[in-house]
Amino acid sequence: MKRTSVTLLAFLLILAVGSGISYWVYQKQYGELVAEGRSQLDVARESFTRELNRLFEPGPAVYEAVTDARLSERSEEEARDLFFAIATGPVRRTRQINGIFLGFPDGRFLHVQDLVPSSKSGFAGGLTRRVIDDPDSRPEGRWLQPGDGPGLWAEKQIEAAPYDPRERPWFKAAAVTKHPVWTKPYVFASSGSLGVTYAHSIYREDGTLWGVLGVDLSLASLSLTLLDAANTLTRFDDLVFATDLAGRMLAHPDLVRARPSEREDVEAFLSRYRAEESVESILIDSVKRSGAVRVVDTKEGAYLATKSVLDPNLAMPISIYLAQDMDTILTEADRTLLRNVALLFIAIVAFGTVSFYVVKLGVEVAARVKAEADLVEARDTAEAATRAKSAFLATMSHEIRTPMNGVMSMAELLSVSKLDAEQSSMARVIRQSASALLTIIDDILDFSKIEAGKLDVENVELSLMDCVDGAAEIIAPRAEEKGLSLIVDIQTDLADKRLGDPTRLRQILLNLGGNAVKFTERGEVRIRVRALPTRGADWLRFEISDTGIGLTDEQRGLLFQPFVQADQSTARKFGGTGLGLSICRRLCELMDGRIGVESRIGEGATFWFELPMKVMESGVPKPEFDLSPARVVVVGLDPSEAEVAARYLQAGGVTDLAMRGEVGRDPAPGDLVISGTFAAPEDAERLCRADGKLALYGGREQLATLPSDIQKRVVFRISMPLTRPKLWDAIAVSLGLKRSDEGDGERRPDLAFAPPSAEEARAVSALVLVAEDNQTNQTVIRKMLSRMGYAVEVTPDGLAALDALARGGHGLLLTDINMPEMDGFELARTVRREEADTRLPIIALTADAMSETELECNAAGMDGCLTKPIDSLALGSVLAEYLPQAQNLRRPANTAAETGANTAEKWDREIFDPSSMEEAFGGLNDEAKEFVRSARAVWGTRIEEIAHALANEDRKSARSAAHSLKGAALSVGALRLGRIAGDLQSALDQDDDAMASIMVEILQPTLVEFDETTEKIFAVRGQEA
Structure with a gap:
């Protein structure tokens, strides 16, 4: 025991003395080598400065x-x-x-x-x-x-x-x-x-x-100059790059060494060096003062770094960064330390077995500590990446939802106007597409939940036909643009009512169908649904086939992985993130199904997935009316479409069915002739002479531009894709069993009321109080509430709203968030503080749909939140819920509201969409036109205020003017101007001066564009009036 102690003590003494000597030698050499490195950097910095001054001479x-x-x-x-x-x-x-x-x-x-x-x-x-x-x-x-x-x-x-x-x-x-x-x-x-x-x-x-x-x-030559100078003045492992004074990367020697394809987008190439954990980004953030030399630690090692700023009188004011790898500087010191350690190790080994085990134990402990440190570092890195992804997805969701709210609102208002059947169908597709897109955005936001296994799927009753046909309707417009046939082929004896998740099923169909259209240049895309009898009655197989470019074996192996595409050229040619197929695979797995692909290069591809979907009702879809008496002739369809159409018609009860590939010289008689769009003028003439009624199948643009003589003969238009409900409705119309929807828009009985007087409403506490500072928004909300039959009182800010509430008689408060004097949050808190037993419902009106805003509204004591532009149906739901005492005061309007112009003028609805004006004023009448003109009269002044404020670096005033312009423009239908003003407001909120400058420059041209468009529209509408 004593010998062991002495041996151990001697071992420790030798270890301590040897380590101390080694450390002292290392520190001495460290200081000398770092001082030499500083001197070399000073010389290199001065040389670089001279070289770069010549570049800008x-x-x-x-x-x-x-x-x-x-x-x-x-x-x-x-x-x-x-x-x-x-x-x-x-x-x-x-x-x-x-x-x-x-x-x-x-x-x-x-x-x-x-x-x-x-x-x-x-x-x-x-x-x-x-x-x-x-x-x-x-x-x-x-x-x-x-x-x-x-x-x-x-x-x-x-x-x-x-x-x-x-x-x-x-x-x-x-x-x-x-x-x-x-x-x-x-x-x-x-x-x-x-x-x-x-x-x-x-x-x-x-x-x-x-x-x-x-x-x-x-600045392309700047990177080359840096490379030439670096090769002359520095060692091969030194780091040299240039930025502007704000830290934006301007030049890097790697740009010269990169492949030509990588140099096509210089800004994208250089942006990689401003990633948060890149060596260059850390050096920029660490070295602030010109001429200073300091040691900077990065994940790739330590660097001795310095910075030089060029004289703006001689050259562009840029910053040059030079850095030397500390490992290179300290090579000699490391070599000496290694030699001393080796000698010390030999001395330790001489002490025998005990020393060996001690050293071995020390090595094992050190390894374990390092492993733990690596695990902690990996955990921190993963958590940081997760936080960054969550922040990105939240921001992306907000940026996409803002324009999508506008799309859905305008599509809703469009459907209220006077439309023919084809236009009504297109309006429905817009709303379905926007709704599907918002759903997909939600799914992307839930991708992290999918990875963590926390995303739940629904298991509710659904209509298989509605899900598949609805997804195909959304895909159809893109297929039409590319001249493709889109075929929906659902096995006709399948039970329709099943258990499943309609949202996830539609998402998978949209993703696979959208990809099929994207990668197919000619031919067809087919969505096929079949039973899987080998796996039981509840299993279905969905196939999406195309005649596109196909896939190699290697490309198939890369599919269904997050953020991966089968070929890097795919992203350049067709776009996309590579995330869709991965989501489809995860969703199939969550629904206890599976997914796969069959393909050969140049022969198209078939993506398939199989899902268990329990049958709820054994019956198959049947038409609303008895179609068996009908005599139907189908001509001019592609063989694939004709085969599917025949099965759908027979499933609907049609027995007298004639199928013809082309229009013959003697058109067959029938109650209904279903024809594809004409291949030649003489086909149209023959069909016009045929007995029976005529239904045309084709693309939306083809059906919308038919000659007038053909339009008179057509009783039903069937837009792609060909589905069972469309075929059955066409036959029902031809037999007189159902009225055609031609010329009918959606009726809105909820917008056909007249309001009571303010005194009548105040007597039963049914008066609606609106707090809104923007005059344009005031008029729109007043008109909308009046057409719904509600009496309204409008105040310009929170303080005025409190004064109005003191007079009593109000049953609901609608308040804007951003107002002078007192904003909506403070108004709600004040009302809640001062109210007695009766609680006043308070609803926020805001253009910000972020969840944080809704939480802040709830925290202030509000009962709900409506986004601008206001959805009339959502507003109606709020009024019905919170103001039931006003329902009996509403009375029918004396005259029917105008639902739109008689003609479908063609202009860009992003420039001016009159739907909100038609909804508020009952049409684009003289009163509505005058309101638009009066609102527009101050926009030029607002734009000047924004430019003047930005020139004087007054961001607060610029943001206030931009917010006012955004609200007023969106309220009257100047969507593009309003969204640009909104983007300007967001840029100012994020201190993004560059983006704000861009937005300001395009405000005035956008206003001119609005003026020119409305002048033409008002002239045409005036003539119609």
Whole structure:
């Protein structure tokens, strides 16, 4: 025991002394090597600064040449010729110069650039001059290229948009200062490369501005310069890159080394280096002061790093970062430490078995500690990735839901207007598509739940036919655009009422069907549903087949994995995230099913999935009426469509059925002739002479553009896809058993009431109080409530609403969230504080559909939340629930509301959608037009307020004006203007100045677009009135 103790003590003493000596030697060498590394970095930093100053020298050099030539004192023609003489050489010879130009205060413009060839326009590219010498009559200017002889330039015909240099950021910035100006990096339209513009004003002797010189400098050469300088000044393992003063990556030697395909999108390539955990991002965040040298720790190791900022008077103000790997700097110290450790190890081994076991135990403990540390690090990394994914999905959901709310609301209002059957069908498809998309967004948000096994599936009664046909209706428009046939083939003897999850079933069908259409250029897509008798009566097999590009064995192996596509070129050509098939697989597994694919390259593919869906009712779908007396002739359908149509008709009870591939010379008689759209004019003539009634099957666009003589003969239009309900309805109409829906829109009896007087409503506490600061929104909500039969009182803010509530008689409070004086949250809290026994229902009106907003409304004491633009059905539900005492006060309106114009004018409904005005005013009448004009009268002032506030860096005022513009525009149907204002508001909330600047620039053109569109619409509607 004593010997063991002595041995152990000696071992520990040798270990301590040896370790101490090794540590002292290591620290001494560490300090010397780090000091040497600092000195080398200082030298390299100064050298890099000189090299990069030379890169930007062409900008100031061209300016000196132009000013030395005294162009401002010469005639217009002499100045133009001399400018081209000075600028042409540098553009031709200097690789970093993309172009040199002169802009004048009167709008004239001179430009020399080396254009990139364009395969679209056939333009050969090359050295080109642009001259805008008459901006009033020819704002696009003239284009000149070298002619046949030396010094000769010939005019070329190049399509170009008008150009005004005075509206460009480089001109505006340089015109107000006598110092050089460097723009923020951006992508040049002429070459597609990333670069900056050097701009410098030129003044006459009398002090007035003569013009602004600009030089476009490509930053592509910056990465090459960094690589050349790095190879000369630093070691192969050193790190060099450049950013702007805000930390945006501008150049990296890796860009030069990258493959050509990777260099096509410079900004995307460089953005990888600003990832949160990249070495470059950590260096940018750690080294703040120019000239400072410090050690920075990263996950890839430690670096000795420094930073240099270029002088803006000599070059573009950018930051250059240099870093040396500490492992390289400390190589000698590590080698000495390793040698000392080896000697120490030999000494320890000499102590025998006891020392060996001690060392072995120490190694095992260290390994276990390291493993635990690795596990902790892996856990932290996984948790960080999960948080980042959740934040991304939440943001994406909000960004997508905002426009989708508009799509669904406008589709709903469209369905109220006067539509023919085909238009009503298209409106239904819009609503179904939007609803399906929102459902898919919810599924993507639940992807993490799927991974964690926490997503539950429903097991409710559903209609198999409705689910499959509904999914096909959503897919059909895209198939029509590509000229594909879409066939729904459901086994006719299958029971329709089953147990399952209709949302998940529809999602899988939409995903697989959408993919089939996406990857098929010609032919057909077929959705087939069959029983699986080998697995029992409750099992069904769904197949989605196409005649598309097909898959190789290797590609099939990559399917059904998250964020993976069968071929990298797929994403470039067809788009998509690679997430859909993975979700389909997980959903099938959750529903106790399975999924797979069968395919050969060039022969199409069949994706299939099998699900257990318990039969609830054994009966199969049957038509509403007895169709057995009908004589039906089917002509002009594709063989696949004709075969399915025959089975569907026979399943509906039709026995007298004739199938013809083409229209014959003597059309067969029948009660109903079902024909595909005509292959030739003579087919139409023959069918018009046929006995019986005519139903046409085809694409929506084909059916909507039929000649008038054909339209008179057609009693029913069957849009793709061909389904049992459509065929059966066509026969019922032909037999007179059912009325055609031609010309009928959805009736809205809930919008056909007149309100009581305010005194009548106040007497029974049925008066609706609205707190809304935006006058446009006030008018819309007032009109909508009036047409629903409710008396309303409107106040401009929370304080006024409190005063109104003090007078009594109110049964419901609708309040905006953002208002002056007192916002909606404070108003709700005040009401709850001051109310006595009777609780007043409070509903929020907000444009923000985020769950956080709804939670904040609940916390303030509100009873619910409605999103803008207001859904009239949702509003009606709220009124029926919270204001039952007002129902008996509503009385029918004296006249029927106008449901829309008699003509379907064609314009972009994103620019102006009159649905909300028609709903609020009963039509786009003179009162509605005047309301739109009065609302629009202040929008120009709002846009000016936004621009002025941003110029003065007053984000609060700019956000307030943007919020006001958004609400007013959306309320009258200026959807595009309202959404741009909303995007501007979001950019200001996120301190994204670059995006805010972009949004401000397009506000005024969007307003002009709105003015031009409404002027034409009002003129047409005025004539109809």
